Amino acid sequence: xxxxxxxxxxxxxxxxxxxxxxxxxxxxxxxxxxxxxxxxxxxxxxxxxxxxxxxxxxxxxxxxxxxxxxxxxxxxxxxxxxxxxxxxxxxxxxxxxxxxxxxxxxxxxxxxxxxxxxxxxxxxxxxxxxxxxxxxxxxxxxxxxxxxxxxxxxxxxxxxxxxxxxxxxxxxxxxxxxxxxxxxxxxxxxxxxxxxxxxxxxxxxxxxxxxxxxxxxxxxxxxxxxxxxxxxxxxxxxxxxxxxxxxxxxxxxxxxxxxxxxxxxxxxxxxxxxxxxxxxxxxxxxxxxxxxxxxxxxxxxxxxxxxxxxxxxxxxxxxxxxxx
Numbered sequence: 524x525x526x527x528x529x530x531x532x533x534x535x536x537x538x539x540x541x542x543x544x545x546x547x548x549x550x551x552x553x554x555x556x557x558x559x560x561x562x563x564x565x566x567x568x569x570x571x572x573x574x575x576x577x578x579x580x581x582x583x584x585x586x587x588x589x590x591x592x593x594x595x596x597x598x599x600x601x602x603x604x605x606x607x608x609x610x611x612x613x614x615x616x617x618x619x620x621x622x623x624x625x626x627x628x629x630x631x632x633x634x635x636x637x638x639x640x641x642x643x644x645x646x647x648x649x650x651x652x653x654x655x656x657x658x659x660x661x662x663x664x665x666x667x668x669x670x671x672x673x674x675x676x677x678x679x680x681x682x683x684x685x686x687x688x689x690x691x692x693x694x695x696x697x698x699x700x701x702x703x704x705x706x707x708x709x710x711x712x713x714x715x716x717x718x719x720x721x722x723x724x725x726x727x728x729x730x731x732x733x734x735x736x737x738x739x740x741x742x743x744x745x746x747x748x749x750x751x752x753x754x755x756x757x758x759x760x761x762x763x764x765x766x767x768x769x770x771x772x773x774x775x776x777x778x779x780x781x782x783x784x785x786x787x788x789x790x791x792x793x794x795x796x797x798x799x800x801x802x803x804x805x806x807x808x809x810x811x812x813x814x815x816x817x818x819x820x821x822x823x824x825x826x827x828x829x830x831x832x833x834x835x836x837x838x839x840x841x842x843x844x845x846x847x
Contacts (some may be wrong), residue, residue: 558608558609558804561601561811563601565605565810566598568815569595569601571827572817574831574836575846576590577591578842579827579841579842581843581846582827585663585666585667586651589643592643593641594813597811598810599633600633600810601811603626604629604630608626627686631686635682635719638720639723642727648731648770649730649733652733652734652738653733685715727778734767769820769821773816776809780806780812783802784806
């Protein structure tokens with residue numbers, strides 16, 4: 524046993540890996556290929572979302588600007604986080620400590636940025652449905668851009684403060700230099716659970732419960748065929764209601780993906796970041812689900828993709844095209 528430990532230390536291969544880099548089964552190769560396709564799909568789809576909203580002026584609404592921020596986050600997940608995680612699943616080799624630190628930090632920052640974007644989306648839909656007359660004055664593109672910038676700034680600052688001590692000691696935490704593994708103590712894990720999960724999730728649920736109540740009341744008014752003026756109420760636009768339903772689906776999928784990610788913390792265990800974690804991959808796949816939801820529910824996204832793929836986007840004045 525002592526000899527095995529010394530040999531493993533010399534080879535810098537953790538004993539619990541069972542030399543997985545040397546034994547690659549067909550099932551493992553299939554999983555790796557599937558995850559690689561998901562990574563490529565995540566990058567391509569979110570790139571289409573970014574190009575669509577950035578290019579076509581008609582799509583640059585406050586709601587779509589928040590979706591643009593979310594698409595940038597999802598693009599970085601597919602471009603920066605997924606590929607190294609796929610490599611780590613089948614090999615114990617990793618580049619160096621700096622690369623490991625960068626990967627762990629990016630994972631946490633992008634998670635916080637995604638959560639922040641979801642909260643902004645909830646606030647946007649709440650104001651649009653509950654205060655339709657004041658929406659255009661309260662939610663302006665300039666304010667949305669400021670909130671998006673603030674969200675990214677807070678995500679970077681918060682995670683640097685949360686992980687600075689753990690990242691500086693990453694060599695001591697790993698059983699092997701090439702193994703990229705980050706353990707967070709109970710206190711830091713509890714703080715992250717509160718700030719990144721419970722508080723944002725509470726805000727999202729409360730706001731969308733309010734949206735649901737308003738939607739139900741509007742449906743009753745329409746069924747009874749009583750004019751809004753007679754009841755002294757304001758009818759919410761049908762487009763806003765449809766957007767609220769679509770965003771509701773996005774938020775529901777997001778919650779279902781992030782809940783297992785924090786399940787270990789809810790159970791009182793330490794948070795561990797590892798490339799092969801099923802919970803981590805499920806949350807990462809949420810970055811692929813979002814543009815698929817856009818394609819299914821938003822006609823403007825399907826139309827803009829056709830324009831982009833057919834290269835009509837290169838024509839002069841294409842940014843002024845009517846997409847919606």
